[in-house]
Amino acid sequence: MKAWIAFSSILMKDMRSYYLKPPNISWGLIFPVAWTLMFFLRSPVPVAVRDLLPGVMALSILFGTTSMLAVTITFERKNRSFERLLLAPISLNLLMLAKTSGAVLFGVFNAFVPVLFASFMITLSEVNWFMVLGSVLLIAVTSTFLGLFIAVSVSQVFEAQTFSNFFRFPMLFLCGLFIPLSELPVFIRPLSYALPLTYGVDILKTAINGDGVIAVSLNFLMLAAFSIFLFSYSTYNVNRKWIL
Amino acid sequence: MKIIEVKDLQKDFNGFTAVDRVSFHINRGEIFGFLGPNGAGKTTTINMLTGMARITGGRVKLMGEDYTGRPKKAQAMMGIVPDESNLYEELTGLENLIFCGALYGMDKEHRRARAARLLQQFGLEEAAERPFKAYSKGMKRKLTIAAGIIHEPEILFLDEPTTGIDVAFARQIRELIGELHRKGTTIFLTTHYIEEAERLCQRLAFIVRGKIVREGTVEELMKEAQGENIVNFTLGGDFSGAREEFARRFPGCSFKIGKTNSAVSVHSSSAIALFPLVKLFEENNLPVYEAKIVRPSLEEVFVKTTGIELQKMQEQKDRKGRKGGGTRS
Numbered sequence: 001m002k003a004w005i006a007f008s009s010i011l012m013k014d015m016r017s018y019y020l021k022p023p024n025i026s027w028g029l030i031f032p033v034a035w036t037l038m039f040f041l042r043s044p045v046p047v048a049v050r051d052l053l054p055g056v057m058a059l060s061i062l063f064g065t066t067s068m069l070a071v072t073i074t075f076e077r078k079n080r081s082f083e084r085l086l087l088a089p090i091s092l093n094l095l096m097l098a099k100t101s102g103a104v105l106f107g108v109f110n111a112f113v114p115v116l117f118a119s120f121m122i123t124l125s126e127v128n129w130f131m132v133l134g135s136v137l138l139i140a141v142t143s144t145f146l147g148l149f150i151a152v153s154v155s156q157v158f159e160a161q162t163f164s165n166f167f168r169f170p171m172l173f174l175c176g177l178f179i180p181l182s183e184l185p186v187f188i189r190p191l192s193y194a195l196p197l198t199y200g201v202d203i204l205k206t207a208i209n210g211d212g213v214i215a216v217s218l219n220f221l222m223l224a225a226f227s228i229f230l231f232s233y234s235t236y237n238v239n240r241k242w243i244l
Numbered sequence: 245m246k247i248i249e250v251k252d253l254q255k256d257f258n259g260f261t262a263v264d265r266v267s268f269h270i271n272r273g274e275i276f277g278f279l280g281p282n283g284a285g286k287t288t289t290i291n292m293l294t295g296m297a298r299i300t301g302g303r304v305k306l307m308g309e310d311y312t313g314r315p316k317k318a319q320a321m322m323g324i325v326p327d328e329s330n331l332y333e334e335l336t337g338l339e340n341l342i343f344c345g346a347l348y349g350m351d352k353e354h355r356r357a358r359a360a361r362l363l364q365q366f367g368l369e370e371a372a373e374r375p376f377k378a379y380s381k382g383m384k385r386k387l388t389i390a391a392g393i394i395h396e397p398e399i400l401f402l403d404e405p406t407t408g409i410d411v412a413f414a415r416q417i418r419e420l421i422g423e424l425h426r427k428g429t430t431i432f433l434t435t436h437y438i439e440e441a442e443r444l445c446q447r448l449a450f451i452v453r454g455k456i457v458r459e460g461t462v463e464e465l466m467k468e469a470q471g472e473n474i475v476n477f478t479l480g481g482d483f484s485g486a487r488e489e490f491a492r493r494f495p496g497c498s499f500k501i502g503k504t505n506s507a508v509s510v511h512s513s514s515a516i517a518l519f520p521l522v523k524l525f526e527e528n529n530l531p532v533y534e535a536k537i538v539r540p541s542l543e544e545v546f547v548k549t550t551g552i553e554l555q556k557m558q559e560q561k562d563r564k565g566r567k568g569g570g571t572r573s
Contacts, residue, residue: 001349002348002349003349005346005349005350005351006346006347006348006349008346009343009346009347010347013332013335013343017332017334017335079330079333080326080328080330081330081331081332081333083296083326083330084330084331084344084347084391085347086295086296087294087295087296087319087322087324088319088347088348089316089317089319089320089347089348089349090316090347091316243295243296243297243298244257244291244296244297244298
């Protein structure tokens with residue numbers, strides 16, 4: 001019970017202090033619109049909204065979560081308020097889960113903004129919502145834990161932003177969104193399979209359009225594996241680097 | 245009853261020993277002080293006890309139970325006030341206290357009531373709804389102390405509580421510490437202000453280069469300096485020419501000239517007879533304007549024990565405090 005009080009308070013504080021701030025909410029709304037417009041404007045052939053939806057959802061989550069978490073944790077580390085959390089009588093795992101839960105919820109919110117826009121333009125009755133929800137949640141969790149991994153690796157806020165891009169942009173171009181996996185050069189393809197977003201985008205493609213290329217169970221398994229690895233490695237590093 | 249018992253506590257950083265086998269205990273209800281210069285190992289010791297640093301060697305017992313390597317189990321019993329305020333800038337004073345209470349699992353009603361009470365006790369009611377970032381340095385320190393005791397801990401760790409804040413606030417904070425002590429809170433205080441340590445602490449340890457060089461009650465520590473008797477004279481002329489004669493006539497005394505040649509400090513291991521001294525001053529055309537028997541101070545004990553000049557130590561700390569950076573020692 002006591003742990004739950006601490007967990008929910010950290011989550012609520014982060015939601016209020018960071019994620020529910022007007023600039024972040026507007027980011028969640030503007031980002032998908034900007035991406036959708038970009039696809040429409042840049043594509044030489046007419047693009048279907050349904051084809052765009054998985055990619056825009058995945059990118060909204062990725063961009064919304066990674067840098068937000070990396071920046072907020074680095075910021076709290078810098079002004080030493082994170083130390084207060086480390087001194088609280090709650091386990092490190094629970095503390096890190098509480099810190100990441102806000103970003104996960106923010107990512108899920110970001111994912112459904114393009115869905116809301118799309119619902120005014122196309123029929124979404126054939127979408128497998130159960131699968132969409134599962135994949136959105138897992139993409140948000142993996143992206144957030146990637147943000148955590150970045151936060152633990154840097155010491156300055158600006159480094160968190162730069163380091164986030166080091167991961168996000170390769171994912172953006174290699175996840176099968178712009179170029180289908182089968183059309184990627186053979187020597188780059190293994191790199192693509194080493195990125196979590198590849199599996200997330202593939203589930204969304206299967207759930208929304210039925211054109212994913214990897215088995216759904218393998219996609220879920222890989223995302224779960226990435227999440228566990230990133231979380232474990234990050235908490236190990238927090239313990240090693242921040243508790244001297 | 246011993247609240248904390250530390251035995252041979254050691255901390256190494258890449259081959260450098262920051263804390264070197266220190267042993268001490270803190271009794272329930274007392275204020276125990278660590279007095280030492282920058283880099284002495286004060287903050288590192290607190291960090292090891294509170295779980296912010298891993299212990300290289302030694303044992304820590306809290307209320308008789310061994311908590312070595314299990315700080316999470318002990319953190320609920322501790323209140324920690326670091327040398328730099330570490331609350332949330334964007335939250336108000338009240339919100340900060342309520343949040344800190346929640347971190348210790350306090351239920352909503354309880355933490356809200358306790359936060360309101362603490363704001364009143366610390367004279368911060370009017371600033372309760374103001375964001376922490378709008379607080380002055382002294383107010384920030386007060387609120388950080390309040391946050392440290394929101395969950396009514398068994399022991400409160402105060403790391404340099406008055407460093408870098410103005411005199412008036414420092415005084416208020418010392419009064420608050422005294423008040424907490426009177427209410428029964430056990431306090432572990434680190435400081436570089438000797439007056440603060442002398443005024444607040446029942447027992448003290450001098451820590452230098454990671455080692456405790458002296459430990460005891462203030463009275464016990466003072467006794468060590470009482471072996472020497474000192475009388476300071478302010479004279480109406482230059483003493484330097486008469487120094488040799490005085491040394492010859494009073495072989496048991498040493499004569500130290502002060503800031504000016506008319507200020508003389510007479511030191512002796514036995515009682516100093518004033519009349520023969522005053523008579524000789526007069527014979528040398530050195531009228532005595534003032535004679536002051538100097539009682540030994542804790543400062544002297546500290547300087548004598550550690551060889552560290554307190555003024556330099558305080559100046560160094562104050563400079564760092566003013567710059568806004570915390571001092572880690």
